[in-house]
Amino acid sequence: xxxxxxxxxxxxxxxxxVLTQAAAAVLNYNNSGLSILEVSHRGKDFVADMDKAxxxxxxxxxxxxxYSVIYLQGGASLxxxxxxxxxxxxxxxxxxxxxxxxxxxAQKEAKLFGEMIEIASSKDKNFSYIPKGYEIxxxxxxxxxxxxxxxxxxxxxxxxxxxxxxxxxxSSDIFSRWFDVTKFDLIYAGAQKNMGPxxxxxxxxxxxxxxxxxxxxxxxxxxxxxxxxxSMYNTPAVYPVYVSMLTLQWLKDHGGVKWIEEINRQKQxxxxxxxxxNPAFIxxxxxxxxxxxxxxxxLKDESLDAEFSKLLKEANISGLKGHxxxxxxxxxxxxxxxxxxxxxxxxxxxxxxxxVG
Amino acid sequence: xxxxxxxxxxxxxxxxxVLTQAAAAVLNYNNSGLSILEVSHRGKDFVADMDKAxxxxxxxxxxxxxYSVIYLQGGASLxxxxxxxxxxxxxxxxxxxxxxxxxxxAQKEAKLFGEMIEIASSKDKNFSYIPKGYEIxxxxxxxxxxxxxxxxxxxxxxxxxxxxxxxxxxSSDIFSRWFDVTKFDLIYAGAQKNMGPxxxxxxxxxxxxxxxxxxxxxxxxxxxxxxxxxSMYNTPAVYPVYVSMLTLQWLKDHGGVKWIEEINRQKQxxxxxxxxxNPAFIxxxxxxxxxxxxxxxxLKDESLDAEFSKLLKEANISGLKGHxxxxxxxxxxxxxxxxxxxxxxxxxxxxxxxxVG
Numbered sequence: 001x002x003x004x005x006x007x008x009x010x011x012x013x014x015x016x017x018v019l020t021q022a023a024a025a026v027l028n029y030n031n032s033g034l035s036i037l038e039v040s041h042r043g044k045d046f047v048a049d050m051d052k053a054x055x056x057x058x059x060x061x062x063x064x065x066x067y068s069v070i071y072l073q074g075g076a077s078l079x080x081x082x083x084x085x086x087x088x089x090x091x092x093x094x095x096x097x098x099x100x101x102x103x104x105x106a107q108k109e110a111k112l113f114g115e116m117i118e119i120a121s122s123k124d125k126n127f128s129y130i131p132k133g134y135e136i137x138x139x140x141x142x143x144x145x146x147x148x149x150x151x152x153x154x155x156x157x158x159x160x161x162x163x164x165x166x167x168x169x170x171s172s173d174i175f176s177r178w179f180d181v182t183k184f185d186l187i188y189a190g191a192q193k194n195m196g197p198x199x200x201x202x203x204x205x206x207x208x209x210x211x212x213x214x215x216x217x218x219x220x221x222x223x224x225x226x227x228x229x230x231s232m233y234n235t236p237a238v239y240p241v242y243v244s245m246l247t248l249q250w251l252k253d254h255g256g257v258k259w260i261e262e263i264n265r266q267k268q269x270x271x272x273x274x275x276x277x278n279p280a281f282i283x284x285x286x287x288x289x290x291x292x293x294x295x296x297x298x299l300k301d302e303s304l305d306a307e308f309s310k311l312l313k314e315a316n317i318s319g320l321k322g323h324x325x326x327x328x329x330x331x332x333x334x335x336x337x338x339x340x341x342x343x344x345x346x347x348x349x350x351x352x353x354x355x356v357g
Numbered sequence: 358x359x360x361x362x363x364x365x366x367x368x369x370x371x372x373x374x375v376l377t378q379a380a381a382a383v384l385n386y387n388n389s390g391l392s393i394l395e396v397s398h399r400g401k402d403f404v405a406d407m408d409k410a411x412x413x414x415x416x417x418x419x420x421x422x423x424y425s426v427i428y429l430q431g432g433a434s435l436x437x438x439x440x441x442x443x444x445x446x447x448x449x450x451x452x453x454x455x456x457x458x459x460x461x462x463a464q465k466e467a468k469l470f471g472e473m474i475e476i477a478s479s480k481d482k483n484f485s486y487i488p489k490g491y492e493i494x495x496x497x498x499x500x501x502x503x504x505x506x507x508x509x510x511x512x513x514x515x516x517x518x519x520x521x522x523x524x525x526x527x528s529s530d531i532f533s534r535w536f537d538v539t540k541f542d543l544i545y546a547g548a549q550k551n552m553g554p555x556x557x558x559x560x561x562x563x564x565x566x567x568x569x570x571x572x573x574x575x576x577x578x579x580x581x582x583x584x585x586x587x588s589m590y591n592t593p594a595v596y597p598v599y600v601s602m603l604t605l606q607w608l609k610d611h612g613g614v615k616w617i618e619e620i621n622r623q624k625q626x627x628x629x630x631x632x633x634x635n636p637a638f639i640x641x642x643x644x645x646x647x648x649x650x651x652x653x654x655x656l657k658d659e660s661l662d663a664e665f666s667k668l669l670k671e672a673n674i675s676g677l678k679g680h681x682x683x684x685x686x687x688x689x690x691x692x693x694x695x696x697x698x699x700x701x702x703x704x705x706x707x708x709x710x711x712x713v714g
Contacts, residue, residue, distance in 0.1 A: 004390050011595060014395045019383060022394065026380035032675075033361050037379065037554035037600060038371045038693075040676065073430040073556065074577055077591035081575040109575050192592060197394035199430070199556045199594035218438035218466050220431055234434035235549060237556035238368060239596055243394060318389075319397065336395075 005341035008319030009150050009294060010172065011192040012334040018246045025242065041238050050231055053245035057202060060248060060257055063181050066208065070223070071231040071241050072201045076171045079188040079201060080106040082221050083167055084113035087186070088141045090214045095119045095136060097145040097160070100127040100152050101325065102169065106144060113215075114141075126326070127152040129286035140164040141213075142185065148173035150193075151323040153285040153296030153330065159183060165209055173293050174202075175251060176335055177261045185209045193293070194335045196244030199237040251335065260335050267333045267342045268292040274346045278353040280304075284328065298328040301356065308352050315348045317341075362698035365676030366507050366651060367529065368549040369691040375603045382599065398595050407588055410602035414559060417605060417614055420538050423565065427580070428588040428598050429558045433528045436545040436558060437463040439578050440524055441470035444543070445498045447571045452476045452493060454502040454517070457484040457509050458682065459526065463501060470572075471498075483683070484509040486643035497521040498570075499542065505530035507550075508680040510642040510653030510687065516540060522566055530650050531559075532608060533692055534618045542566045550650070551692045553601030556594040608692065617692050624690045624699045625649040631703045635710040637661075641685065655685040658713065665709050672705045674698075 006013040014022075029036035030045045039046065050071070057069045072078070083106070088094050092114045096107045098121035110116040120131035127149060136143050142165040148155040150172045160166075165185035174189040181187070186205045192198040203223065210224050219225050225233050231241075251260060272290060275283050275297055284296045299308055308329075312320055322328040331345060363370040371379075386393035387402045396403065407428070414426045429435070440463070445451050449471045453464045455478035467473040477488035484506060493500050499522040505512040507529045517523075522542035531546040538544070543562045549555040560580065567581050576582050582590050588598075608617060629647060632640050632654055641653045656665055665686075669677055679685040688702060 002390075006391055006395055008391075008395065008397050011395055011398065011592065014392060019392045019394065022392075023380045023383035026376060026383060033359075034363055034365075034675065035371060035376045035379075037376065038363055038365065038368055040365050041368065041555060042681075073432070073594070074435070075430070075591045078431070078577045081577055085575075105576070109577075112573050112575055190592065197596055198398060198592045199597055216469050218442075218469055219462070220435045220438055220466075234432045235368070235547065235555045237430070237594060237597065239554055240556055240594065318391065324399075 002316060004316045004318035005344050006318050006337065007331050007333070007341070007345070009323065009330055009332040011198045012194070012332055013336045014197070014243070014247060015250045015336045018243065018250050018336075021246050022243045036239060036242055041232060041235055046238060046242070047232075049242055049245050050236065053241050053248065054231065056245065056248035056252060057204065060175060060252060061181050061204070063204060067181065067204055067206050068227045070203050070205075070226045071236055071244070072203060072226060073199065073237050075190040075198075075201055076102065076169050076188060077105065079169065079203070080109040082223065083142075083144065083186065083188075084110040085215060085217055085221050086210060086213055086223050087165070087167065088114045088213060090114070092141040092213075093117065093139065094141050095143045097121070097131060097143075098123060099130060099146050099154060100149040102149070102151075102171075103146040106146070106169065110144070119143075122154075127154065128284055130154050130156055130289040136160065136162045136164060138163050142167045144168070148291050148293050150291075150294045150332070151326060153291045153294045154289045155291035155293065157289065173291070175248070175257055175260070176264050176293060178257050191240060191244045196247050197240050199240030200244060202244070247336075263339060264292050264333065264335070267337065267339055268295070270339070270342050270346055271295050271331060271333065274349050278349055280353040280356050281349065284326070293332060293334060295331045295333065296322060296326065296328060297331075304356055307356070311348045311352055315344050317345055317348065359673060361673045361675035362701050363675050363694065364688050364690070364698070364702070366680065366687055366689040368555045369551070369689055370693040371554070371600070371604060372607045372693045375600065375607050375693075378603050379600045393596060393599055398589060398592050403595060403599070406599055406602050407593065410598050410605065411588065413602065413605035413609060414561065417532060417609060418538050418561070420561060424538065424561055424563050425584045427560050427562075427583045428593055428601070429560060429583060430556065430594050432547040432555075432558055433459065433526050433545060434462065436526065436560070437466040439580065440499075440501065440543065440545075441467040442572060442574055442578050443567060443570055443580050444522070444524065445471045445570060447471070449498040449570075450474065450496065451498050452500045454478070454488060454500075455480060456487060456503050456511060457506040459506070459508075459528075460503040463503070463526065467501070476500075479511075484511065485641055487511050487513055487646040493517065493519045493521060495520050499524045501525070505648050505650050507651045507689070508683060510648045510651045511646045512648035512650065514646065530648070532605070532614055532617070533621050533650060535614050548597060548601045553604050554597050556597030557601060559601070604693075620696060621649050621690065621692070624694065624696055625652070627696070627699050627703055628652050628688060628690065631706050635706055637710040637713050638706065641683070650689060650691060652688045652690065653679060653683065653685060654688075661713055664713070668705045668709055672701050674702055674705065
């Protein structure tokens with residue numbers, strides 16, 4: 001059986017080479033005769049792999065001194081709580097930009113800790129665009145935004161300018177394009193899109209940003225404690241971190257973030273060109289804010305859904321269903337998705353266009 | 358290469374059959390052609406596996422209606438915070454028994470939420486015994502204890518009687534022996550000893566125990582939200598849950614908790630009999646409180662450490678080093694450790710005894 005073209009929105013596709021190594025380690029980790037699932041996280045092999053997973057993030061994003069990289073658990077969802085717990089001062093204030101479900105959830109949790117002000121929102125058009133032209137106040141503990149919105153297929157193609165510390169949820173586009181880490185004070189990302197399987201969350205934080213909230217923070221929610229523990233304050237999610245390390249190593253070996261950005265550029269260009277030229281389909285996101293990671297679209301004639309689905313199935317295309325909250329289709333084109341898979345999808349779209357046109 | 362005898366204290370040994378299935382799913386999950394690491398957690402296959410992982414806990418422990426079972430992230434360490442956040446009333450009080458490092462950490466986090474009273478401790482003798490004969494007050498939100506103490510090799514062989522709700526950290530001995538769930542109001546366990554790999558935590562909670570604290574709880578720390586979301590409020594740790602499901606299925610297929618308890622009885626009896634009869638070794642835990650999961654011991658003559666280590670290595674025995682805080686040796690005999698491995702260890706102990714005796 002040939003492998004399906006995997007357009008899943010997340011957990012998303014991982015490189016074949018990584019999966020081969022990941023499966024082997026379940027049977028025999030580093031030639032120990034034991035599975036990676038049944039060895040101590042404090043053994044020298046896994047300590048070395050954790051260090052490698054951390055160093056790869058620093059190398060790939062050219063992170064300067066003064067920043068720490070840690071692996072946590074609980075996904076971006078736990079970060080929605082950890083960010084205000086650590087960074088919003090008692091009696092403090094933070095601003096959030098609302099670009100969809102995940103951004104809204106982050107806002108909801110922040111309200112438990114202080115004044116959360118929503119300074120921008122695209123809710124008026126079902127989050128189909130990225131709000132622009134707003135000013136970020138200067139009396140804030142931080143400003144929070146979500147760089148890519150998987151559900152709606154929107155992405156900040158340019159980052160907002162801010163005089164206050166910037167916190168960003170990059171769960172669904174980190175490592176997909178080059179950017180300047182020094183413009184940010186805290187970045188977090190659930191691994192399960194571009195960097196690994198579900199079960200671990202990577203956080204990049206500027207050290208001097210921490211320890212100022214005046215709150216008593218539970219240990220497991222305190223970034224400083226995890227930094228001091230080198231991501232091993234408690235037992236980490238060993239296997240998710242290991243597979244993330246393999247994926248980042250794959251990225252580095254092939255040429256790094258600038259290399260993958262160029263491939264991602266080609267993939268989205270190929271896809272969106274077809275979307276714009278094929279009258280059988282309608283893109284749902286504002287053109288200038290289109291995501292390179294997740295392309296959302298509808299059939300012009302929704303009654304032809306079964307027909308299109310049949311063609312997708314014949315072409316061995318998987319995971320194209322839109323999020324349950326918006327419907328339609330969504331092509332997720334994460335780092336590990338080959339250009340070839342996008343070509344296959346575009347061919348199906350052409351064929352569908354001919355048939356129904 | 359024959360597989361080492363794995364006495365690791367945790368993450369601990371998993372059954373061979375489970376590892377074979379777990380590795381296969383990394384390459385091809387349920388014949389989908391895709392890896393379990395790169396598919397949606399909301400796909401029907403994984404939803405079914407999550408349900409199975411939950412149902413197996415209920416079946417194996419004969420859990421009655423009125424209790425919920427959920428899979429979370431963050432290990433027992435995050436439970437140290439979630440327990441008081443959800444269960445200690447504002448202005449409330451809870452009692453803790455201190456039987457070692459993990460129990461102490463739980464106490465530390467509870468103090469952030471209200472009055473934490475330590476009603477028993479074995480700190481006076483480096484936690485080498487389980488405190489007994491104390492009374493549990495009746496004006497408490499709950500009483501918390503740790504059923505098995507991996508670092509010191511002690512275990513509650515009988516559970517304390519309590520008139521207030523009982524919360525128990527069973528991370529290192531759940532599923533190793535039969536017990537009555539209805540005596541408990543909340544049980545939590547990091548998976549990485551008897552039920553799976555690191556990265557997921559299983560919680561059993563009596564539903565009527567929840568929603569009474571009067572606190573505003575962050576969503577990710579709220580048991581009720583995870584129960585309503587059927588462990589998928591956010592993306593779960595897919596692979597750790599999957600491997601836990603396989604391990605629980607293995608346990609059920611072979612005869613369940615009473616079957617494994619009998620094997621665990623034989624393993625500890627074999628080991629402790631040798632320990633007591635061999636003058637080259639000294640057990641560190643009080644005899645009546647000895648753990649069936651972790652047996653801690655010292656060499657009578659510590660200068661012979663290299664000699665003993667050499668014999669262990671020759672016998673292909675792995676993971677016997679004691680915790681860094683206490684030194685010496687620790688034989689962890691979790692569910693998946695075959696009786697045969699204990700026989701091999703006992704043979705090494707006999708040989709060592711003969712050589713140095």
